Amino acid sequence: MNAIVEARALRKTFGDFQVLNNIDLNIPLGSITGLIGPNGAGKTTTLKALIGLCDVDGELTVAGRDPRESRHKLMEDVCFIADVGILPKWLRVNQIIDYVEAVHPRFDRSKAEKFLATTDIPAKKRIKELSKGMVTQLHLALVMAIDVKLLVLDEPTLGLDIIYRKEFYDRLLNDYFDGERTIIISTHQVEEIETLLSQLIFINRGEIVLDSQMSELADHYAEVVVDTANLAQADALQPIHKRKLLGKYAYTYEGVAKDKLQELGEVLVPSVSDLFVAKLKEERNEQL
Amino acid sequence: MNNFDLRRYRAMLKREVLEHPTLFFGAPVLEALLIVLILAWLQTFVPLEEKRLAVEYMAVLFNGLSPTDMAPIFMLLAIPFVASLYISAIVYLTNSLYQDRRDTSVLFWQSMPVSNLQTVLSKIVTIGVVVPLIYMGTLAIMYCIGAIWLTVMGLSYEVEVAGLGYMFMAALTSLALVYLSTVVASLWLLPTVGWLLLFSAFAKRTPLLWAIGAFILLGLIEGFVFNTQYLANWVESRSDPSGYLILSFGSVFDRLFTYDMLFGIAVGSILITGAVYMRRFID
Incomplete structure (x- = not known):
């Protein structure tokens, strides 16, 4: 194009x-x-x-x-x-x-x-x-x-x-x-x-931290609502961000295979605002 | 230049005039109104016979005289208007590339397909060509009111009024000379125009103070470092009306093609180029 x-x-x-x-x-x-x-x-x-x-x-x-x-x-x-x-x-x-x-x-x-x-x-x-x-x-x-x-x-x-x-x-x-x-x-x-x-x-x-077609977001990023029993397993897959969500945890992943994530809980496409927060926090953590 | 370009330039000039109605219309109209009212009030103190004699004297004095020859006398009447035109020009030029940066409307103007050179030139043409026309138009209306007033008085006193017609023509001709003088003055004073535009485009606040302050500083530096005062002398020579005053139509070219005039235009053009460059990036 x-x-x-x-x-x-x-x-x-x-x-x-x-x-x-x-x-x-x-x-x-x-x-x-x-x-x-x-x-x-x-x-x-x-x-x-x-x-x-x-x-x-x-x-x-x-x-x-x-x-x-x-x-x-x-x-x-x-x-x-x-x-x-x-x-x-x-x-x-x-x-x-x-x-x-x-x-x-x-x-x-x-x-x-x-x-x-x-x-x-x-x-x-x-x-x-x-x-x-x-x-x-x-x-x-x-x-x-x-x-x-x-x-x-x-x-x-x-x-x-x-x-x-x-x-x-x-x-x-x-x-x-x-x-x-x-x-x-x-x-x-x-x-x-x-x-x-x-x-x-x-x-x-001043730096681009994400540049993606919207149609490709679902291929690269995923949000999983993880039960407390699976937290250790979820952490092991190196999420870029995690947050508390009504007693559970929502983990955001980048480039992790969907079949692995499905074992942890319901897999969703993160909203742009959640992804934005995740990417910015990831970048901040990398700098710390 | 095609029709669209002409329409574009006209719109740019119109935009400048619309932005400053008080400066460009209010000031000369108020001035003219004050003069007419003051004269109308003063004439109530003059006895009828003296008024009749004055009108008769004017009618006889100007009868048969060439308006072109007598026009320079009437140029004196325009002095208060020219003074207010110069004050308007200073106020306008110092704000012209500053005000829209201050109120952020510069982002709108810059989003239009108009170059910075066109924008800056439109400011110069506005103050050098268009605004003097508004001032002269106001004066012309004032002269018309005066002519009608004198004619009515003359007719009521049974004075032969033909000479008043010659006087009126001389007054109108003087406006053409004043107008030409102001247009030539805008070229003669182009370094000042460029200097004010430069600081209008540069200053983050109070552009007039910047323009005056920077000039004084340059003069002081010249005095301390070189022990000379070329800058002050040059400004003094630029203030001399003989550089731009047009007393007859034939002298226009004599004023335009002098070394001093062309040197001033060159200096002014460099400063204006600086203003265009400053306008390029608004940060």
């Missing part, structure tokens, strides 16, 4: 602090990739590097271009939504539509207006007068009306209530994603996006 993002050995430092440490990325066309990591892991720096807003060392190609050399050309093929605060507050809704229509060759005004007609956003209101949820809806309306290859979302629903968050992802999946476009999402609210994802990347302390 063709890659829309290819990165080799991306590095970035702020003073003595290594923000990105030899990151490799390969994001295929038509995928929905989740970039998951704790605060300060390097998610935003990675996403900014992809759209040319941050200088990094290493090889980087996005939609066939080096973002460091031609950001404005790249932005004809890539859209970006950061958290809800980035639309200019002094513009009116109709003015921002006018602006995007005038500067973006792939913007379809009728699509944006059709989307906005389904919301309560008044065309004449200033953006500073809109609620956080409405600002996100407006930004989504603008982005969905632009025909691009790649959409980069950095914590797009931060600070929104559950209704707006759910609507955001529903519209993204139903009205925008067509299997040919690519979406990269960075978020803390892992549970809300895990059903959308086709690729999962965990990043911690």
Whole structure:
């Protein structure tokens, strides 16, 4: 499958602090990739590097271009939504539509207006007068009306209530994603996006700690709910993480054969959030 | 340049004007309104006969005179407006690449297919070409109000008002000269424009203080290390209006193609390139 993002050995430092440490990325066309990591892991720096807003060392190609050399050309093929605060507050809704229509060759005004007609956003209101949820809806309306290859979302629903968050992802999946476009999402609210994802990347302390297709997760990772009688046997198989679960223990394993695990208890596919915690704790334990 | 490019540039300029309605519209309109109201109030203290004589004097004085020849006299009337235009320019330029970084909307602007060079140039064209046009437009409206007022007064006093028409034409012609002067001044002062933009793109806070502080520091370093004051002298020479003042339409090219002008444009261009580079990465 063709890659829309290819990165080799991306590095970035702020003073003595290594923000990105030899990151490799390969994001295929038509995928929905989740970039998951704790605060300060390097998610935003990675996403900014992809759209040319941050200088990094290493090889980087996005939609066939080096973002460091031609950001404005790249932005004809890539859209970006950061958290809800980035639309200019002094513009009116109709003015921002006018602006995007005038500067973006792939913007379809009728699509944006059709989307906005389904919301309560008044065309004449200033953006500073809109609620956080409405600002996100407006930004989504603008982005969905632009025909691009790649959409980069950095914590797009931060600070929104559950209704707006759910609507955001529903519209993204139903009205925008067509299997040919690519979406990269960075978020803390892992549970809300895990059903959308086709690729999962965990990043911690500037390093990729997991990069897997969602369809392959079940082949490599397993969670077993172990009875107390089998704990010694479960420990012997070297879990990457274990946690208490209603009087029993849930063990997470990486690369252990399913038939061995079935002897310990019920074998499940770990949720993305559980796997995230497991991988981060595993990494922390390795460093101790 | 195709139609789309033209539309894009127009939208970029419109965005700049929309962002600063108070600075670009409020200031000149308020100034014009104050002047009109003060003059209207003052004229109530003048006896009718003296008013009639004043209107008659103006009508006779300007009757038949060439508006182009008389225009420089009326340029003096624009001085308060030009002063407020310069203050607006300093405020605008120091904030133009700083404010959107402060409120994080820079991420939105940078997500559009507009280059940093286009963005920075749009700021320069806005303050050097578009805003002076708004100021001159406001002055033109003020002159129209004045002309109507004088004409009505002249007709009511049975004065021959044809000369007032010549005066009005001279006043409007002066606006064209003032406008050309401000456009040429923006080139003459391009090093200042570039310096302010550079610190607007660089400073994490208070860009104006940075710009002034860095300049004073450079001057002090020059004084201590080389015991010279070229920098201060150069600034003084740049402040001389003779470098950009256009008193007749024929002198535009004389102002544009001087060594000092071209050297200033070169220095300004280097500083503007620095601002474009600073704008590249927002971290």
